[in-house]
Amino acid sequence: MRGFLVKLRVSLFPWRRRARSGQLSFLRRFPNKDIKRATAGFSRSFVSLSSGPVYKAKFQDGFMAMVKEVKAFPQGKDAFYREVQLIGQLNHCHLVGLRGFSTGCERFLVLEYVENGSLKEHLTDPLKTPLNWKTRLRIATGVAAALEYLYFFCNPPIYHVCINSRNVLLDENFNAKLSDIGLLGSCGNHIAKSYTLCSRGCMDQECRNIIFQLGVLLLELVTGQPSEDDGTDLVKWVQDSNFLRSMHKMVDPDLGNTYDFIELRTLLTVARLCTKTDGNPKFVRQILLYLQRKVKP
Known part of the structure; x- marks a missing residue:
């Protein structure tokens, strides 16, 4: 019975589960090589936020987004996943939405594309x-x-x-x-x-x-x-x-x-x-x- 309830909870609330690989079930995970290709080697600078530059990205499937590198986050991998999960659940018409992320030697956030810049x-x-x-x-x-x-x-x-x-x-x-x-x-x-x-x-x-x-x-x-x-x-x-x-x-x-x-x-x-x-x-x-x-x- 307990096993059935666990499976039911996971199916109803998938955002509560994180796979061992760090993949958050409600966000798309991008390989770093795909992000590099989509931004033309980080040459498509789009806007400059207070935390650093944001790049325009066009992925092979036609998906348009903005990409920002995450720097100076010393809290570690688990803290990074928790923060991504928190931001990913935000849903408001006046917030830039988080569409995905990437990890590895470098960490990136893939953000909703906002056409008219800053x-x-x-x-x-x-x-x-x-x-x-x-x-x-x-x-x-x-x-x-x-x-x-x-x-x-x-x-x-x-x-x-x-x-x-x-x-x-x-x-x-x-x-x-x-x-x-x-x-x-x-x-x-x-x-x-x-x-x-x-x-x-x-x-x-x-x-x-x-x-x-x-x-x-x-x-x-x-x-x-x-x-x-x-x-x-x-x-x-x-x-x-x-x-x-x-x-x-x-x-x-x-x-x-x-x-x-x-x-x-x-x-x-x-x-x-x-x-x-x-x-x-x-x-x-x-x-x-x-x-x-x-x-x-």
């Missing part, structure tokens, strides 16, 4: 068509929705994420897709940090960092200016008590006069709050609800 390119590259105001609002709301999903609908909640215009990718309809999620994708020294949680559900500093980064991203969307050095100049401006008087001067010139004044003030008010918050993750849900209520579809 938000940073579209804000700073003069050869790119400028993003209109409605698209920027939709991107802001999409990123907030992705964070709400990671914080409140994932078990365990995921707080290892790096938010900036490099890591926000845009699909064919210019909808936002957040990348660099989890320990395999986080930027900077987040990679080596543990999942030790504080009493409020996440590490205080992690939460402050993420919400602060969201505020800086909103400022980038309004101004079109890159957030180098953690957006120090932009944050200093929006935290000034008279920032509303000068907001028209800070709007991205590419927008002209096509933006809505009320929506502009709303977005900047949210950015100001994000760069001043104490880091409570519940604030993310409040941001999303506020944007959905105040911003016209």
Whole structure:
């Protein structure tokens, strides 16, 4: 009877099982040689995330994807498989999906192909068509929705994420897709940090960092200016008590006069709050609800 129950559980919940070879049953495993061939020897650089370059890949069966090498992950093979399993189960329209992985001397993640590259390119590259105001609002709301999903609908909640215009990718309809999620994708020294949680559900500093980064991203969307050095100049401006008087001067010139004044003030008010918050993750849900209520579809 016990054997029957085990077989039944495996058939109903295949993601709980990992074969001895490390193959996760719900993700495709790619040989390293296939990844090298699909990326033309890693010559098809597509975007550059905070954690490193991402390559465009076309496999022999016609499957299109993005490939990123996983570096600086010292926790070992089993930890790598657990993290891949965690990321692979994420399913949200504003997250870049994990489609497969590869192991060996080098480790790679095979990611959903996102056609229009990074938000940073579209804000700073003069050869790119400028993003209109409605698209920027939709991107802001999409990123907030992705964070709400990671914080409140994932078990365990995921707080290892790096938010900036490099890591926000845009699909064919210019909808936002957040990348660099989890320990395999986080930027900077987040990679080596543990999942030790504080009493409020996440590490205080992690939460402050993420919400602060969201505020800086909103400022980038309004101004079109890159957030180098953690957006120090932009944050200093929006935290000034008279920032509303000068907001028209800070709007991205590419927008002209096509933006809505009320929506502009709303977005900047949210950015100001994000760069001043104490880091409570519940604030993310409040941001999303506020944007959905105040911003016209």
